[in-house]
Amino acid sequence: MIELTGVSVTYPDADRPVLRGVDLTVDEGELCLVIGPTGSGKSTLLGAVTGLVPHFTGGLLEGRVRVAGRDTADHPPRELADVVGVVGQDPLAGFVTDTVEEELAYTMEQLAVPPEAMRARVEEVLDVLGLADLRHRPLADLSGGQQQRVAIGAALTAHPRVLVLDEPTSSLDPVGAEDVLAALTRLVHDLGITVLVVEHRLERVLPYADSLVHVGGEGGVVHGAPADVLPLVHLVPPVVELGRLAGWSPVPLSVRDARRRATALRPRLAPVAGVPAVPERPGAPRDGGLAARGVTVRYGDLLAVRGVDVDAPAGVVTGLMGRNGSGKSSLLWALAGARKRAGGSVAAGPDGADPATRSPAAARRLVALVPQTPTDLLYLDTVGAELARADRDAAEGGRPAREVLDAILPGLADDAHPRDLSAGQQLALVLAVQLSAGPAVLLLDEPTRGLDYRAKAALSRVLRDLAAQGRAVVLATHDVEFAATTCDRVVVLAEGDVVAQGPAQDVLTASPSFAPQVAKVLAPSRYLTVAQVRAELGDDAAPDPAAADRGSSWR
Template identity: 55%
Template sequence: MIRFESVTLTYPDAAAPALRDVTLHIPEGELALVVGKTGSGKSSLLRAVNGLAPTFTGGVLDGRVTVAGRDTRTHPPRELADVVGVVLQDPRNGFVTELVEDEIAYGMESLGLSPEVMRRRVEESLDLLGLSDVRHRPLRTLSGGQQQRAAIASVLAQHPRVLVLDEPTSALDPAAAEEVLAALQRLVHDLGLTVLMAEHRLERVVQFADRIVHVHGDGRVSDGLPVQVMADAPVAPPVVELGRWARWEPLPLSVRAARRFAGPLRATLTALAEAPAELSADTVASPDAATVAELKQVRVQYGSHVALSEVDLRLRAGEIVAIMGRNGAGKSTLLRSLVGLTETSAGRVRVGGHNPVDLAGRDLTSAVGMVPQDPGDLLWNESVRQECDESVDPSQARQLFGDLAPGVDPAMHPRDLSEGQRLALALAVVLSAGAPLLLLDEPTRGLDYPTKHRLVGLLRRRAASGATIVVATHDVELAADLATRTVVIAEGDIVTDGPTRDVVTASPQFAPQVAKVLAPVQLLTVADVLAVLPEAL
């Protein structure tokens, strides 16, 4: 269905080609998952499928890419619109119309379908992606998850035979991600749709894949069956790591498969449970640690919409708190009110004894630091070096950035960095101010596992030296790995607040993979298992 024949893609001014001599064939009806580190060329591969690269990116493409027999050299993207549907990373940038329903119809209008067909397909697409209750809403008022689903629906309505998705679930909460993936799975099974999808959150998607396309980062691309590729891939979800460590054969890719192997391990762990070891997530801050920030009866209202209602929260020194909840539940609003970007309608916010709204300049940065959802928003200088120079402590910022993202040329423009490197730079800039309270809004979106590990290490060290860290995230694996305490928000209310181990094991929605495999044993990560069983196996 999709065929790459010795494709080499070189961007202008690039030292090395982004894709080098790629030969790849994705047969019809397969769900192929593209994996690789950030900035390795996954997006280039996806964009080459319908000719967006090099048509819109510039550069030279050697070799041949054909989709359903059509050559991208002779067919511009618009002539492929009826065979290939593409949803790129930030769907907000791709919305052409104002309303959900019009957006879904847009592509069909371009294809010149008859009004009756359009009516029918719009209804089908709305149902398929669960958007019927927001069909008349303006797109920009939707939550991130709804926007992502609207973008997929608008492409699916064109009935393409190939669907290309770049990070379709990374902005979604676990439940919304499952919905989207279930819808894709149905399309692949029922309609024989071919899907090519890049995704960092392998734990969500790897079990659905028929084939894994590994983009190595030096331009090479290889592909194989998931079990083969996962056996030694440098990026792997926790369930695969557990399987590799326990030498389960064949390697389990899903929680279900792993549970069937995990009986003996569970028995061993249950026997050991009487002597609990010191585990990663158990360094709970003592109740008498100093209070760093406090929300008292805080309400935030936008018009008639209540984003936070009567929230009480106390953050102590040395804590790492994960804030979880659906898209649009109020996580970002909570962080914004802690840094004074959102004024509260009622209640009291205190950060280091001050109301953050009243702080500005150095007073603010030395009290609280925040990395917003899009770390690029924080960066406006021409080069990495200038960004570091403009931070509160340039030498420390440079060092932090070097630790997090080694080997980056300081003369590079922040926009040319990969997603992970940009986050590292924003984090370095914010951390160098040395605030005792650090807020991170969805920090692992678009991050590969190695960068994530470095991030977790850095944050743990910060917390150990007394800083308080609050992370709003959809990433259950991150919360399990990092947080000592987890707060679940729904509709602006705090639903649960407690030690991470208790909170995430209590709910299947927030449970990490290892906990699901080993339930009822309350272990969250592979590291936990290793800590309990240091000498076993």
């Protein structure tokens, strides 16, 4: 169904090919997961399959790419639209109509499908993806998982034989992600559609994958069954890392497989991992932080946050979790004073000031916010210009932004354009910009979108170091594995209310939806991470093959 023969891709002004001599065949009715570090060439591989490379991106493509029998050299993307469906990371950004039914019909209108066939196809897709009850709903009112299923449905109405998805679960809560993956599995099993998907959260997709393509960053790729490819890969999900630690061969690919094999491991572990509920960090002052009381946020008739009380102590990393639409982002913006509150108060920093009552510059010295899309804060032409602007805005009492950036990610050139940076580099730059003002509280909204495991480990170290310096860190995230490794406390929201809060070990192990893979495998023992298991086993643990590869790279 997808065939690449001797494919090399070189972009203009690049000193080497992104892909080099790639031979790859993906069969019909296969769910193929594309993995690899950030910047390794995964998006280029997808672009070659969809025809965007080189017709849209430019550059030189050597070799042959054939999709459903069509050579992409002779067929630009518009001539592949009936055989290749494409779904991006942000479905809402790609919608062009107002309601579910209209969006499903739009693609067919562009392909001049007869009206009688359009109606039949819309009904088929509504049934296959479980969208029938939503047909007349406004797209903006849907949850993230529902929007993603509509985006998939809009691609399916063209009856493509190949579906290409770029991080389809990156912005979804665990339940929404499972709904989308279940829908993709039905397409593969029931309709024989070939699905090619890139996803950094391997723990979500790996159990569903028929094959893996590993793009290593040196131009070549490795393709095969998951059990054959994973031994060659260092950056793996926790369930695979746990299997390596326990010496299981082959390593498990799902929580179910791991639980079956963990019967001998559980008796070797204490009931609770040896970590304090709230860490004692020498030198981290306990005054300051953030305290919110009765915070209410309203959008017209919609009550997004309902009288919430939240504490984020200094020296502690607090995770904010919940389903899509539960009010996490609204709460963060209200805490930062950047969104008007309908009620409640916020006290931040050693003096307990409310950032909503201060000037923008003074508020930024109290509470700094990194939004879901870091590039929303980047609008100049070079990294150096962004850093210089941050220094001017920080005024007295700040720290040079270049110094902060070099502490997070050394070597990022001043003349680099912010839009040309990887997701991890952009996040590092925005962190440096915001931290240059020396805020007492740092808020982050979904900071791990687009980051691979190595970049997330680097971010985790940065946030924990900030907490050790005495700052309060609050991050809203759907990434349960990142929360497990980074957060000391967790607050769970539902429909704008706090439904659970406490030490991360207590909250995460008590929730089937938000429990990390290690907690699910080792329950009822209350472990969250492979590192906790390794520390408990001590000398009995197998060597860590990924230790040398973790590094501190955000690239």
